[in-house]
Amino acid sequence: MKYTPAKPPLTGETLASLSERLHAQGEPAFRAKQILDWVYKKRVRTWDGMTNLSKPLRTWLDATFELIPAALVLNKQSEDVTDKLLLELGDRSLIETVIIRAPQEGVGLDASRKTICISTQVGCAMGCVFCASGLAGLKRDLNAGEIVAQLLHVCYREDERSPRARPELVSFDNIVVMGMGEPLANYDALIRALTIVNADWGLGFGARRITISTSGLVPKILQLAEEQLGFRLAISLHGATDEVREKIMPVNKAYPLAKLIPAVRTFSEKHGRMVTLEFILIEEINDSLPQAEKLRDIARDLHAHVNLIPYNTVEGLPWKRPSITRQERFADILRDARISVTLRREKGHDIDAACGQLRLKTEKDRELTIAG
Template sequence: MLNILDLNLFELKLWMKENGESAFRGKQIFDWIYKGIYNFNDMKNIPKNTTDKLNKNFYFSIPQVLRKLKSQKDDTYKFLFKYKDGNIIESVVMKYKHGNSICVSTQIGCKMGCKFCASTLDGIVRNLTCGEILGQILKAQDEIGEKISNVVLMGSGEPLDNFYNVVKFIKLINAKEGLNIGQRHITLSTCGIVPKIVELADKGLQITLAISLHASNDVMRKEIMPVAHKYNINELIDGCKYYINNTNRRITFEYALVKGVNDSDKNAEELSSMLKGILCHVNLIPVNEIKENNFKKSSLESIKKFSNILIKNGIETTIRREMGADINAACGQLRRSYIEGKNNIKEV
């Protein structure tokens, strides 16, 4: 059986033609799917012999909702989704005045080993297909009863370690016959796999690239992000410059501030020199505290001080608001609590 959500319009039309149907039927089915109909029998203008054929060959990777949590502090929803094979992932929906944003997972688990992240603690199970990533958006839209207009690939998994599916997913959600989400409303966050950044730049997409940097020098980065042993900061910055030159897009550098580790004035100065002259923006984030490490959040005062040094040095900087802190909204935390059988968080 094939997952119909893995197919783009061209592929679906082709399948229909190759299976004795008209390509036009493919377009009709595609329209139903993106209207939220995930059962061929409910597609009113499709004849029975065609739906029989479709039922025999396809399934929909719409995940089942295991948990739906709503933050008491803000308009953040966290979903724990289960796929057909029993694997569990999480997605977060944040409601803003300018629209709804979803943070999707791209892999089950992650092999990258970043020290501050709960998603990597048990390694990787498998990649998600493009249709499975899309399924997170379709299900979340049904659950909140509203459209999603911004997509962030920043949940569990390293998107560039699942390159083919991620690029296809971006094209699928960007397609005007699909969800029609503008590329500039899509952000891909990577820990810094340099050759893949270059490959992505060559695709000429207009998405925003976010780099999880989190350190102002190689020694420190190697301590918290194993990927830094493979690609040093100079190589990473060169990859970013290549991306900017090819796409004309500003890069976001994510920097999670850990008390006493990477939040000193010296770190802020080092970071400023590293990013000088680069078309970029720094997003400062209070680190997510997870019980498996001893990281403590920097105080708001230190974060502001750090930010002021960057701004003084001409680096555009923002401090990210913590969303959904009361519902384990950080990457991988809820899935982990659930798997460990410790999920005592109240559902909506």
């Protein structure tokens, strides 16, 4: 399903595209930069807040653009360090954005480092059997403005908790494109959104602090390798052999490891950056020691970092996480080979922080309310 909003979001405009629209209205070129400064630097949320613009121009902007194409529905805070924002779009679709805090000694939780996990689609078509995002299938792609708007909502939230030292600073430290959807299946909107996020007239956020995750769309990985902006890459691997990976990730049938690994190597060599291999540990599916050994060999070949993620339980799915002992034995195979590895501990389980869970629960509640 394709969604065409009544008015395009301002957050999807580049400096060039907005300048062109304004020029057609007889406005001087510098107006575009003024407007974008109000959005990204001063964080105004209404057209009337743009006080150095004339009333006729503000009226035209209001009639032409949606200022922020997403509204905050719910902000769930976990008992650990995770917040989940549930956002509603113009067609009432729901998406999730997650704030993951890394507590730092001596600065307090609010001032600690923050990684933001953003979504690129409403739902997902990839069909990974362990994931909540795809349980209801793919509804639609997000447009660039909807992707950018997620980060503005994070800024609004975090600015209230911890005021910025300087107006040009964003309120977080890293972005991971690992939320709902397959990012590279929405390639053009993704790149446009991240270009806006990176630009000095946008959020001015460094490309090296942005990681794009993919389930393994090989042609798009190769296309991403040609992009000038040096984003980081993470591969949702989750199986170290084709036999295991095909059981849980249908994408492996089109792009098996023999195609995927060379594409990842090409990206790494082009950008000179270590890639990350994401590996969700699922009990009796991919948590065996032979899988760990195969993963070790792949990571060594690619000079990759491995992120081991014990499975987050999803209502309606049968999968479980391995015991802590089994997790550690798996990780030790990698550690003993001096592979860079992180064994992640559970975050946000009490707020349904795994991709898509909160959205699905809210949609079910909506349906029950309507039916009742």
